[in-house]
Amino acid sequence: MKLNMAILGFGKSATRYHLPYILLRKDINVKWIYNRNRKFELEKDYENCNISFTDNISDVLNDDDVKLVTICTPPSTHYNLANLCLLNNKNVLVEKPFATTLSETKKLLDLANSKGLTIMPYQNRRFDSDFLVLKSVIDHGNLGDIVELESHIDYYRPEDTSNNLDYYNGAVFSLGVHILDQAISLFGRPEKVFYDVKSIRNPANADDYYEIQLFYNTFKVKLKTSHLVKLPYSRFTIHGKKGSFIKRSIDRQEEFLKKGILPETEGFGLDTPDDYGIIDYINDTGEEITQFIKTPSGDYGRVYDSIYSTIMDHKEKLVKDDELLTVIEILEKAFKGDNPKIITL
Structure with missing residues (x-):
């Protein structure tokens, strides 16, 4: 239908x-x-x-x-x-x-x-190719118990003439909302949150830099964006008790779309082998395994596939209400009180 x-x-x-x-x-x-x-x-x-x-x-x-x-x-x-x-x-x-x-x-x-x-x-970035490969690595369990995850989306844009005065036009609400949602979808509600949110290029404008750390019982997640990063960090770095995984490059759908290349085009958004993430871990027999992990295809349209199933077939929502509430609560508290700070949820 x-x-x-x-x-x-x-x-x-x-x-x-x-x-x-x-x-x-x-x-x-x-x-x-x-x-x-x-x-x-x-x-x-x-x-x-x-x-x-x-x-x-x-x-x-x-x-x-x-x-x-x-x-x-x-x-x-x-x-x-x-x-x-x-x-x-x-x-x-x-x-x-x-x-x-x-x-x-x-x-x-x-x-x-x-x-x-x-x-x-x-939340289209739940279908970023880089996030999908990260999720698959976590699900496979080769890293063992997770110790730390670091997630970056950075730019080098030294001039800021945007006149974005309202907090909801800054980096936290525009980019943090995505990578925070990714973390909450993986690990749920954290126990404590650290914030360092500021505007570096033009203090009169909304924030262009943030570091948000989510503290769980035995591990933490670090989320960062800055508009003054000339040599980029890895998109994801995750460490577990048995090994580590690094994905250096970001999902390429936006890159293709900006060039006018549409999703129906063969090879749309796909990583080259040079873009694949690398895992290094100790397996159950004590052997060290190092290998590149092929990046799956990202597809923002899967948000629409999901909401179609929710509306027409009464399937569960992709983004659950409690996940949404947690994300907005953490974002809103970034702008209450002084920075840097740490709060208990």
């Missing part, structure tokens, strides 16, 4: 990270795209897709065929638009960040649950 949906917003998020994947799904149909300021020149790229464009949100809300709405508008609008869609009996997928506060998040989840609707954040 086909799932009819709409997208609110028609910027880079919608055109780069959503539509190229949705349009490959035969069981999902984009019926509407709403944008307050119509972009007629971009609409021409989708003339053969049978999508209706509108600057009147009522066209979406009053269409009973539309069962799912994806929100790709600026973060400050996410709560009000998601609330409006739920009130009009639409299931909702929300781009990052899901909301700007924990209170907003709880209200949206409560409303959705009271109406029997699905609402979920668009």
Whole structure:
């Protein structure tokens, strides 16, 4: 059965990270795209897709065929638009960040649950190829008990003229929300959290640097982003009692999409052998094993496969409510009190 949906917003998020994947799904149909300021020149790229464009949100809300709405508008609008869609009996997928506060998040989840609707954040980086290979290494158990995981997404962008004054436009809410979600999906709710969050390039703007450490009973997870890293760290470094795994390069889907290479292209987003991660561990017979681990294919469209199954087949949500609440709670507390600091959850 086909799932009819709409997208609110028609910027880079919608055109780069959503539509190229949705349009490959035969069981999902984009019926509407709403944008307050119509972009007629971009609409021409989708003339053969049978999508209706509108600057009147009522066209979406009053269409009973539309069962799912994806929100790709600026973060400050996410709560009000998601609330409006739920009130009009639409299931909702929300781009990052899901909301700007924990209170907003709880209200949206409560409303959705009271109406029997699905609402979920668009955590596409759960289907990054680098994260998928990390998860497979952990699941295989060759590293033994985990001691430490370090996760980086860094850039070298020395100039900051963005004028992002609001905290939810900074690095923590835009990138931290992804790598924090990855950690929570693997290990659950931590016991304590360390924060070091600041703006280095332009103190008048939102944060462009963070280090967040999650403390569990016997191990910790370190999450970092900086816009002043010229020689990059490894994307993932994980150590266990039996060995280590390092994945140096990041998922390549974004690299391909920026070049205009679409997901249906053969070889889309695939790592070369030089990009594969390396594992070194001691096996059960005491032998040291060192090998490269082939990177699986990443696919952001799998978020849509998942939410289709949740809405149409009543399967469990990809991002569970308690995971979402934990992520937003940790993000929000980054901006309460002094930095650096450590808190108990």
